[in-house]
Amino acid sequence: MRGHRAAGGVVASAYGVGVTLTAPAHHATAAAVVPAVALEAHDDGYRLTPLADDGAADGTAERVPAAALPERVAGLEAAGVRWVWDTAAVYPALLAAGVRVERAHDVRLARAILRGTTVPLPAYANLPRDGWDEPSADPADGLFALDRAAADVSAADEHRRQQQVVAASPRPGALRLLLRAESAGALAAAEMSAAGLPWRADEHERILAGLLGPRVPSGQRPEALEVLVAHIREALGAPRLNPDSPVELVRALRAAGLTVETTRSSELRRLEHPVIEPLLSYKKLSRLHTANGWHWLDTWVADGRFRPDYVVGGVATGRWATRGGGALQLPKQVRGAVVADPGWRLVVADAAQLEPRVLAGLARDRSMAEAGRGRDLYDGIVATGAVADRSAAKYGMLGALYGATQGAGGRLVPRLAARFPQALGLVEQAARAGERGAVVGTLLGRGSGSPSDAWRAAQAAASDLDASDAVVRRARSLSREHGRFTRNFVVQGTAAEWALCWLADLRRRLWALGAGRLAERPHLVYFLHDEVLVHTPEHLVDEAAEAVREAAAAAGRLLFGDFPVDFPLDVAVVERYSDAT
Numbered sequence: 001m002r003g004h005r006a007a008g009g010v011v012a013s014a015y016g017v018g019v020t021l022t023a024p025a026h027h028a029t030a031a032a033v034v035p036a037v038a039l040e041a042h043d044d045g046y047r048l049t050p051l052a053d054d055g056a057a058d059g060t061a062e063r064v065p066a067a068a069l070p071e072r073v074a075g076l077e078a079a080g081v082r083w084v085w086d087t088a089a090v091y092p093a094l095l096a097a098g099v100r101v102e103r104a105h106d107v108r109l110a111r112a113i114l115r116g117t118t119v120p121l122p123a124y125a126n127l128p129r130d131g132w133d134e135p136s137a138d139p140a141d142g143l144f145a146l147d148r149a150a151a152d153v154s155a156a157d158e159h160r161r162q163q164q165v166v167a168a169s170p171r172p173g174a175l176r177l178l179l180r181a182e183s184a185g186a187l188a189a190a191e192m193s194a195a196g197l198p199w200r201a202d203e204h205e206r207i208l209a210g211l212l213g214p215r216v217p218s219g220q221r222p223e224a225l226e227v228l229v230a231h232i233r234e235a236l237g238a239p240r241l242n243p244d245s246p247v248e249l250v251r252a253l254r255a256a257g258l259t260v261e262t263t264r265s266s267e268l269r270r271l272e273h274p275v276i277e278p279l280l281s282y283k284k285l286s287r288l289h290t291a292n293g294w295h296w297l298d299t300w301v302a303d304g305r306f307r308p309d310y311v312v313g314g315v316a317t318g319r320w321a322t323r324g325g326g327a328l329q330l331p332k333q334v335r336g337a338v339v340a341d342p343g344w345r346l347v348v349a350d351a352a353q354l355e356p357r358v359l360a361g362l363a364r365d366r367s368m369a370e371a372g373r374g375r376d377l378y379d380g381i382v383a384t385g386a387v388a389d390r391s392a393a394k395y396g397m398l399g400a401l402y403g404a405t406q407g408a409g410g411r412l413v414p415r416l417a418a419r420f421p422q423a424l425g426l427v428e429q430a431a432r433a434g435e436r437g438a439v440v441g442t443l444l445g446r447g448s449g450s451p452s453d454a455w456r457a458a459q460a461a462a463s464d465l466d467a468s469d470a471v472v473r474r475a476r477s478l479s480r481e482h483g484r485f486t487r488n489f490v491v492q493g494t495a496a497e498w499a500l501c502w503l504a505d506l507r508r509r510l511w512a513l514g515a516g517r518l519a520e521r522p523h524l525v526y527f528l529h530d531e532v533l534v535h536t537p538e539h540l541v542d543e544a545a546e547a548v549r550e551a552a553a554a555a556g557r558l559l560f561g562d563f564p565v566d567f568p569l570d571v572a573v574v575e576r577y578s579d580a581t
Contacts, residue, residue, distance in 0.1 A: 034080055034082050034103060035050065035079075035080070035081050035082070036050075036051040036055070036081065036082045036083075036105070036159070037049065037050055037051065037076060037081045037082075037083060037084065038057075038083075038085065038154070038156040039073070039084065039085045039090060039155070040085060040086070040154065040155040040156075041089075042063065043063075044065070044066070045063055045064055045066050045069075046063070046064045046065075046066060046069050047061050047062070047063055047064075048061065048062045048064055048072070048076075049062075049155075049156045051084060051156060051159065051160075054163060054164075055156075055159050055160035055161075055162070055163035055164070056160050057156050057160075070093075070094055070097035070099045073094055073099050073101070074099045077099070077100075077101050080102075081103070082103040082104060082105060083101055083103065083104040083105070084104070084107060084156065084159045085104060085105075085106070085155060086106065086107060086108045086136050086155070087104055087106045087108075087109075087136075087183065087186035087189075087190060087312075088136040088186065088189075088312075091186075091187065091190040092190050092193065092194060095190060095194040095518065096194065098517055100191070100511075100517075100518050101187065102508075102511075103183075103184075104183050104184075104186070104187055105159060105179065105180075105183050106182065106186045106312075107132060107155050107158050107159055107162070108132055108136055109179075109182045109183060109186060109313055110179045110182070110183070111132045111133060111158065111162070112133075112313060113175075113179060113182060113313070113446060114162060114165060114166070114179075115133070116439075116446070116447040116448075116449055117169075117175065117441070117445045117446065117447050118440070118441030118446075118447040118448075119169045119170055119171050119174075119175060119445050120169075120170070123165065124165040130152035130153055131152040131153070132152065132158055162179075166179070171445060174443070174444045174445050175444065175445055177444055177558070178442075178444035178446060180504070181497060181500035181501050181504055182312065182313060182500060184500065184503065184504030184507070185312050185313075185500045185503055185504065186312045187507070188504070188524055188527070189310035189312050189527075191518055191523065192308065192310065192524050192527060193307045193308055194307070194518065195305075195518055195519045195524075195525055195535070196303075196304075196305025196306060196307040196525065197306045197307075197308070197338060197525045197526050197533070198304060198305060198338060198339060198340055198341055198344075198346075198525065198535060199301045199305055199306040199337055199338060199339075200304070200337050200338075200339045201297060201301050201304070201337070203336055203337040203339060204297050204301070204337035205294075205297070207333065207337060208288075208293060208294060208297075211224065211285060211288065211333065212224045212225065212285060212288070212289055212293070216294075218294075218295055221289075222285075222289060222293075224285055225282060225285055225286060225289065228278045228279075228281055228285070229241075229243055229282065231275075231278040232275055232279050232282060235256075235273070235274045235275035235278065236252045236253065236256050236275050237255075238252040238255070243279065243282055243286075244286070246262070246263045250262070250263060253275070256275065258271055258273055263283075265283055268280060287331075288331060288333055288334070291326055291329070292326065292330070292333070292334045296325075296326070299325075300324075300325045304341075306338075308325050308327030309322055309323040309324060309325060309327075310322055310327065310527075311323060316448065316449060316489070317442075317488075317489055317492045317493040317496055318442070318446050318493050318496035318497065318500070319492065319529060320529075327528075328528055328529075330528075332578065332581055335576070335577040335578040335581060336577070336578040338533075338576060338577035338578070339575060339576050339577075340535060340574075340575050340576075341535070343537060343538055344535055344536060344537055345535075345537075345538055345541050345573050345574065345575060346525075346533055346534070346535060346536075346573070346574050346575070346576075346577060346580070347522075347534040347536055347541065347544050347545050347548055347571065347572075347573055348531070348533055348571070348572045348573075348574060348577065348580035348581075349531065349532055349534075349545075349548045349569045349570065349571045350530055350531035350532075350570050351499075351502075351530040351531075351567055351568075352376065352377070352568050352569065352570055353372065353376070353377040353378065353397075354495050354498070354499075354529075354530040354567070355491050355492060355495050356368070356377055356397050356401070357369075357372055357565055357566070358491055358495040358498055359401070359423050359426070359427065359491045360372065360420075360423055360565050361556075361559065361560040361563055361565040362443055362491065362494050363423040363425070363426040364422065364563060365421075365422035365426075367384070367419065367420055367422075368381075368420045368422075368423045369563065370564065371383070371384055372565070373564060373565075373566060374566065374568075376390070377393075378390045378393035378394050378397070379393075381393040381396075381397070381416070381419075384419055385419075386416055386418070386419035386420070387412055387415055387416070392408070392412055393416075395409045395412060396409060396412030396413055396415065397416065399412060399413045400413050400416055400417070400424050401427065401487070401488055401491055401492075402484065402487070402488055403431060403483065403487050403488070427488075427490065430487050430489070430490045431483040431484065431486060431487035432483065433486060434448070434482045434483040434484075434485060434486025434487065434489075435479040435482060436479075437450070437451050437455070437456070437482070438486070440486045440489055441490065442489075442494045442496075442497055443559060444497050444559075446493050448485070448486050448489045448490075448493075451478075451482050454478065455478050455479070458471075458474050458475040459478075459479070461475065462474075462475030462476075494559075495529075495530070497559065498555050498556070498567070499527075499529060499530060501554075501555035501558050502532075502552050502555040503527060503532070503551075505550075505551040506524065506532065506534075506547060506548060506551035507523075507524055509547035509550065510522045510523055510524065510544065510547055511523075513536075513543050513544065513547065514537070514540060522535070522536035522537065522540050522543070522547070523535055523536075532548065534548060541573050545571050548569065548571060549569055549571065552567050552569050553566070553567065
């Protein structure tokens, strides 16, 4: 392939067998080399250590009092440096002081990745655990809260060790890109929390009042829920029923002649009974009241902003998590409260069919890539004759990604496998590897981790010649469960890498559009796996929207080179988030 030579990466396996994935050779030149400075807490202030190209200390460390740190960082940043630090522990306070940085290497996030990478790094993976393996200090502990890892190994020493193991690894270019993308994601996360998502508390109150009724004290049911409780009790002939108790609710449903195992909405929708409609409505509104009701509003929204506390790499696949606030699960019911400031607009963009497109690039399946080239991927799959309609294409692809064996998805997977053998063969390989206990990995090398102790104990018990049928069935069940996890891990994890590259490039492009501090320019305010929100002055709307699109295309080229897979976006320019969904 012209301009895109693939370098194979083999997933580590305890059984000597691996799943071979590919990563572009051009990853080795993903970023320019700039001077590095390690910044970490020391005594009652901070220590800044200049680093040489190999990561070793290069000169005398400088001691800086906490109060003087923002000014000193701003001065060095103007000269162009890469900061070596724990982003979550240091950067929020710098942002609060008006200091934004361009580049960083997050030592703590890099430690987690290198501990579990699929690239063989035994000398690093087997190091004794220390402070860099622990969660970051909570920035809410105080201004420039001291880094709890500093007592074990300095940031400079850990950075040097990381540089050495990456340089000696079989795939240094891919690993460097992964570490840079993860570190850039940490910067973006801190900036989004600092800027905050514009949130109109009065609009949120209006939405809650329209759906739930007047505000009630904590611990009481709103009026709309009380009305629904009355209908539920009447329909089931259970005047004292507490519908919030799954045990009571299952008992009442069975007493009414309904065969149920759980109170999940998906199970209830299959039933016919007068209680089903009010019960489903109750569950939906109850979730709203609990997750995003008045208590959430009072706790998480202040000064017209919702400030999520993102946890970068908080999920095994590399996806983000949050520390409270439910930022990654904002229901459509409350998105009308997300309103741009006067004179500003929201650019809302999400990647269409991200995971299937990533799978096409990961497996280098040209047929699947071409099916989505310049159009809806599911429509393209229908055009190949693999399935009859778009719904079948979607359910079949979801079945392939998540290991469906029954239902519509399970029935359609073989048809897609016959049409796209490389793509579906890759996830099938990953599933079989997981069933054997192997570690599988993403395009850039993030590892899935070893199976649990319970998995290993079950397999060991099943290998005994005298093992009972029940023991063998449990071992097989756990094996299939882990296989479903690894099947999806390789795709979801690589999609998370694409999203990190998208974020990293986008924050750079947005910064170049305006002037002044972060919140005075077009800036990121929200991220959800494959969706971003940009808050931008009205006169820069077109430039911001184009930056979003260009960054997505750049992320695709960075990961997949000239392989013909594209990543189209659905982009909307709106005043309210709800207008885009």
